[in-house]
Amino acid sequence: MRAEFLHILRDPLSLIIALGMPLFMLFLCAYTLTFELKELPIAVYDMDRSVDSKDYIERIDHSSYFEVAYRLTEYDQAEELLATGETRCVIIIPSGFSREVKENLPARIQTLVDGSDTNTAMVIVNYLSAINASVSVEMATAFLKRNGFTVGLEPITLSARTWYNQSLREFTFTVTGAFSISILGFVPILSALAIVREKESGSIQQIFASPIHSYEYIAGKMSPYVILLTLDFIVVIGFGIWWFDLPLRGSFFMLCAATFLMVFATVGLGFFISTMTKSQLTAMLLGIVFTLMPAFIFGDTLCPLESSPHGWRIYSFLFPGRFYTVIIRNQILKGSGFLTYWENAVSLVIYCVVIFSICAWIVKNKKI
Secondary structure: OHHHHHHHHHOHHHHHHHHHHHHHHHHHHHHHOOOOOOOEEEEEEEOOOOHHHHHHHHHHHOOOOEEEEEEOOOOHHHHHHHHHOOOOEEEEEOOOHHHHHHOOOOOOOEEEEOOOOHHHHHHHHHHHHHHHHHHHHHHHHHHHHHOOOOOOOOOOOOOOOOOOOOOOOHHHHHHHHHHHHHHHHHHHHHHOHHHHHHHHHOOHHHHHHOOOOHHHHHHHHHHHHHHHHHHHHHHHHHHHHHHOOOOOOOOHHHHHHHHHHHHHHHHHHHHHHHHHOOOHHHHHHHHHHHHHHHHHHHOOOOOOHHHOOHHHHHHHHHOOHHHHHHHHHHHHHHOOOHHHOHHHHHHHHHHHHHHHHHHHHHHHOOOO
16 A cells, blocks of 8 residues: 555656646636526617617616627628527517507517527527516506506516525536536546556566455555545545635535545546556546546536436436535535435445445456
8 A cells, every 4th residue: 555655646647637637627617617698699680770679679788698799780690690600699679669569569579599509599588588578567567557557467476585505606506516527537537547557567466476355455556546535635625615615504524524435436436447458548548438528417517417317317326426416515505414315325335335346356356
């Protein structure tokens, strides 16, 4: 175990991956992954050019979601802007809009949305529909008041209160998910090189000839990685909580314990990849394909697993990130007790035992 400690400390590539990449991934996810729509450039073709149409456009432009970047003079310009991708939405106000509004007739506005990106298109339509509903309610309320009516247009008022993330900050969601991505994405790649190095040098044969047990060999190889990387990621998580101003409502001890189990599981996953490959390059490539890429999909970090097909949700149990993400969000955001996530904690412990046993069995039967 001491030799493995020294090897990690003397290997600059291992230190860079262990110390630098988690912080890089943390900032990358926090500042680049966004699901909000803010100041999206849109185009407007106002054929009516009336006070009412200009007021309607101003309501959209003054929202935090859209910015009127293009004011068109011809209909063909709308198709050109959508085709080139310069805008994802074009609002066309037909002539006669003001007349229909003043005569209390249904006034129709055409909205062209780029549907090549389905999620963004749905968000655009929903935001525009909300703004349009707000304008329509104000106009209807003004009409009723002019005619001496005081009937409220919202007989049922929805009073929404958000728990655990009152301001609905995206950092709160993406950063807690980035903790899981960082561990699942880089720890297996780092630990996957451990046994492969001995395979390439031939020193693995000395292990087979020695009286040491397979589980002792795996434990001795894993211990330095587990200890160093657990300490490393506790520092990274603490820094992320401080830098992004996240609340720590739960137990810091439970957070550290969950991080230890997650690191142990991912180190074991890297060792499993190491036992199945013959070269360091192959081990790194397999680590990227089978850990880093699934970390974004099956770690329940960026999109909820509940929206995935049932078969993929079952497949996600092969990755410890789905258990760790639930635990860490409960500890950081909710501060809930152990009984609320005990199934994920027990699953993570079982995962550690199973992956360790598989690696020891492979070494014992000399199948590496």
